[in-house]
Amino acid sequence: MKTEPIFSQLHQQVNKMLTLNQKEWDAFTGIFVFRSVPKKFNLVRVGDVSREAYFINKGAARLYFEKEGEEISANFMFENSFIASLESFLLQTPSRQAIDTLEGCELLVLSKQRLDELIQTYPKFHIFSKAIAEMAFIMLQRRASSFILDSPEERYMNMLQQRPEILERVPQHMIASYLGVTPVSLSRIRKRIS
């Protein structure tokens, strides 16, 4: 299949979800727009309706809540993943979460409107949406269950095992809120472990 290099990573991921012929693939890539953004760039603001989702070709981004002026990290995403304020994107309601880049990013921007049009034309792409939602659910479930089942210390250990890149690429105070503790508390956990 002919694929522009800019879409090769997306192709690899989408191939896991469904099989497309050339025409379908062209229609699919047609709804994405390439965008290059610097470090600390704000992609989604709390309160705005998020009309875009982002596939990360290169870089890192962060999904976070705002509570009393504090930023509380919900997730970190790197190359070859989608990032979106999914509830806002799906329901087109004001977002409870914001998205910033952590590094300069090369993104493929997916507009909700164009995705909906694509699905109208090719109902097959319901499978794409379904796969995204199922994957998001399963990832979130694993994360949420660790808040119910594990102590902050266990959560930190699990993160090291399962997502070591987070430690490499994300400032520690953002990791702290991701784990549900204060930066001070995370520093104590790290000391206890070492």
Next chain:
Amino acid sequence: MKTEPIFSQLHQQVNKMLTLNQKEWDAFTGIFVFRSVPKKFNLVRVGDVSREAYFINKGAARLYFEKEGEEISANFMFENSFIASLESFLLQTPSRQAIDTLEGCELLVLSKQRLDELIQTYPKFHIFSKAIAEMAFIMLQRRASSFILDSPEERYMNMLQQRPEILERVPQHMIASYLGVTPVSLSRIRKRIS
């Protein structure tokens, strides 16, 4: 649309997700089996592959984790909802969660295999799966974010507001683990509030 009374509640819910003609609706109801089970009945065990999901016509059920012999509640579901160990059901992998009834239940049992066959025949039902996954994600996201954003006391207050039926129909020690605290701690929270 002709609908047996046993499917009327399901019909009401599924109507919100997609529009079906008589033939499609008959095919859909054809993959469900009615099952009546007593209180405290075990529907899914940890470690088993969950090949069924359940629509609750009547009654209440609980989804829970097991940790060191303890049962830790993940969710409670009542009439007109689906309940499933969704990760296990979707991926057909061993379940991390168990399901028990809290009350005698009248269930419509949906088998994964028959759902897959139905989707093969009528690709339209991808929309059903998509809607289930999206809804599950959004519900879980709201719950997970309250573990990140709120104190146990705030979580209890939110539960009273948003899902007061839980207090009515679920024993307090199960609510405690659902909120991420011990029964002793929940009792203290209740005292502080009153």
Next chain:
DNA sequence: TAGTTTTATTATCTTTTGATAATGAAATGC
């Protein structure tokens, strides 16, 4: 109904985490 088991509350003590502040290290911006 009486007896047993389960459940909720309260008390005591310990552990953990949060809040705050101080210090040093690192990163950022002119």
Next chain:
DNA sequence: GCATTTCATTATCAAAAGATAATAAAACTA
């Protein structure tokens, strides 16, 4: 390259939650 800001660690103290045990209340069961 120097000054400023941001970030991570450490210390101290306060608050909250966990562990355990005792008691009372409620629910089950024979």
